[in-house]
Amino acid sequence: MSTPLVIDITILVLSLLVGFEVISKVPATLHTPLMSGANAIHGIVVVGAMLVAPTADGPLGYVLVFFAAVFAAMNVVGGYVVTDRMLEMFRR
């Protein structure tokens, strides 16, 4: 196993534990905004689409990058906006 892989696995496992710890405290009232907010966070794949873009140099590569960018941007922008819209409604 290479060192970068070991480091990546370490990060994955620790992040999962942090996730379980932080999210198990969220009250049921907020479960929909939580899921939608988490949804927005996995929109980080937009950074993945950007990182992989320089590798494209043929039609197939461009098509893949285009759709990855469309999907990821839709995910991240829509996710944050709709979560904010929901949370705005939660009032005392």
Next chain:
Amino acid sequence: MSGSDAAIHLLFLTAAVCFVVGLHLMNTPRTARRGNQLSAAGMLLAVATAVGLLARDREITATGLVVLVAGLAVGSAAGLYCARAVRMTAMPQLVSVFNAVGGGAAALVAFAEVVRHGGASGLADASAQLTVAVGLDVLIGAVTFSGSVIAAGKLQGTISGAPLVVRGARALAGLTAAVAVGGVVAVIAGQGGLIVLTVAAVAALAFGVLMVLPIGGADMPVVISLLNACTGTAVAMAGFVLDSSVLIIAGALVGASGAILTVLMAEAMNRSITAIILGGFGTGDAAGGTAAAGGTGTVRSVTADDAALQLAYARKVVVVPGYGLAAARAQHELVELANLLEGHGVEVTYAIHPVAGRMPGHMNVLLAEAHVPYPKMLELEEANAELARADVALVVGANDVTNPAARRPGNPISGMPILDVDRAGGVIVIKRSMGHGYAGIDNELYTDPKTAMLFADAKAGLAALTAAAKTLVH
């Protein structure tokens, strides 16, 4: 590691910290909005850092840049439109759509990486780390994509919500799963390139469809949570493909969140996750359960006037809203009635079962939209303490989650956590007919001597109650 490499890593780390702290702030409704905004700020930082990285390396071709920017613009516009236009009742569909595109994007990123490696010839020499990550990313991403699209279709009603069971579907699902996994194993073993990976991806897409199609509408909260966890995992795998820690961290956070919600929802419905996933595969959904509870009592029907009288002279009323309320879009009528009662000195709270709605916490959002203050929305335990003290429980559009039969063994809902509506002083149920809920059994609550049935559609029934109450309190 050069100076700018270190800076880029630290900026991505800062973004990841924003995600974690942002999720942490979701612990209370008071700070939740700030939490989401912090998380969004982190995302903006991550994107800006990626822009900086592209500008520094200057490896992207001019066409590539145009394609990327065009894609980002189109996606952002589509996302913004959906987020602004969606009705709160349609939130589960939208979340499913975002799950789909997130999973799809993760799989496409893996494909783009494979194309860079030169497809067939290149992959054979690639490290096992890359091929394993690519394989898992493509499998999970593709299943999540098609599964979420089907889930969204079912929730929207474009695809039948009933469990769709076709002869041979189970065998076909098994076959597609075998092809998908086999293809990925071949890629990892260095025996296949782009074409084999594409075949695996198509098989995984088919499997996603076949997996979700047979699952019944009542199980949707679990399915959405599970697909959410899958998207997170797919994104984490994309992080392995690109060796990007911020993708791994963010993906893992979402994976954890989805996993927790999946377990919570399955517990609240008294179903095991395997039973839900495999249940649709032909072994019979809970909807096929037989009427085990022997409710032989008579049903007492009331007029809106009598029910309004009972509500207006109560000290404490607990409302039990269910999906029927949301389906009839009657939240606003409900809140109008509650405001009227409160003006008359009646204390009104809302008892919300974890699966009241089509996704976790859905009912709370619908009530929040109708301006119900969140401290009045009670979770299961709190709600049951309050129900025991309530003079009247008003049940609107909820069925199985109020059935006392769950406390006894030997029926389809045995052991399911329920709202103790039968422990309130009196019960008023607004319901169109004596029809069964998803569990397909009689609700013993309806034959309880202290229960009065107001037979009406949720919206019409609430409006009639409000009209009747107005004549009483003025």
